[in-house]
Amino acid sequence: MTVVLKLGGSVITDKDRPETLDGDALERAAAAVASVDSDTDLVVVHGGGSFGHHNASEHGVSTTEGTHDASAALAIHGAMTTLNGFVLQRLLERDVNAVPVHPFSVAHRDRDGRLSLPTGQIRTLLAEGFVPVLHGDLVAHEGAGATVVSGDELVADLATDLEADRVGLCSTVPGVLDDAERVIDRIATYEDVASVLGESESTDVTGGMAAKVRALLALEASASIFGLADLDAFLAGGEPGTTVE
Ligand code: IP8
Structure with a gap:
């Protein structure tokens, strides 16, 4: 499996204060991840929250x-690897066999912005009993220098390439x-929620709920969107929150 x-960046950080963790939330998330049985191949991706986003907007960098x-x-x-270090530290304190995978070192975009994230390293880490922990980051972008890759984009790519059973x-x-x-x-279809999330694709390029739902609908695996209170239930095999089929 x-x-x-x-783990959403706004869940594990204090979004109102630059580069500040939400220690309690991260602690809860780490405890939930630690409860996953060792037969499960688990890949964790975290977003930026109060890390990374303000640096990106300060320098005019986006996706x-x-x-x-x-x-x-x-x-x-650097802001994203700092947060990644905190996440890894909390996971290690709970005996999760977590190791970092920095997208900046492995992924790139082509001229059309299409992301390419090789997964050989991640597959090998999983087979060797590690929990790879990726994060929203910068990536080399043909013709544009380096652009932002969001955690949501990484999740969609990983779910497809690793043929994930659950997201x-x-x-x-x-x-x-x-x-x-x-x-x-x-x-089951975007039409189910178009009236609440809006029809426009262009308003959500940076990761609003509409973009998340569209990306999840395109996946083979069923996906759940839920709050921190339901993380244990999801990791125990349940389908809390909203299931996108
Ligand atoms: O919070 C953001 O990742 P996200 C990454 O998943 C950077 O959108 C560098 C701002």
């Missing part, structure tokens, strides 16, 4: 606007919400 889990300035690239990548997005909301703020149980 292969599981790809994204489409790149930089050719190494010091800007290092500031953004989980642990978010700050308990699932995809309808107009009355109730969690939508299942989404």
Whole structure:
């Protein structure tokens, strides 16, 4: 069983204070990850939250606007590796066999922005009993220097390439919400939620809920979007929050 889990950056950091962890939330997430049985091949991806995003906007870098300035690239990548270090530390304290995989060192985009993330290293780490921990990062981008890759993009690529059985997005909301703020149980087509998430594709290039749902609908694996309170339930095999089929 292969599981790809994204820990949202806003879940594990304090989004209102630059480069500040939400220690309690990260602790809870680490405890949940530690409960996964050792037969499961688990890949963890985390987002940036209060790490990385402000450095990226300071330097005008996004998923489409790149930089050719190494010091800007290092500031953004460095913020993300700092957060990755904190995540790894908390996982190791819980005896999770977690190791880092930095997308900047392995992935790239072509001229059309298509991401290429080789997975040989990740497959080998899984086979050797490790839990690879990736993160939103910068990637080399043909013709644009280096651009941002979001954790959501990495999750979609990994889920497809590793033929994941289950995908989980642990978010700050308990699932995809309808107009009355109730969690939508299942989404089978985008039309099911177009009225609450909007029809436009262009408004969500940086990872709004509409973009997440579209990316998850394209996957073979079923995916769940849920809040931190439900992370244990997801990792125990349940389908909390919203299931995207
Ligand atoms: O929080 C952001 O990753 P995300 C990565 O998953 C950077 O969108 C470098 C801002």
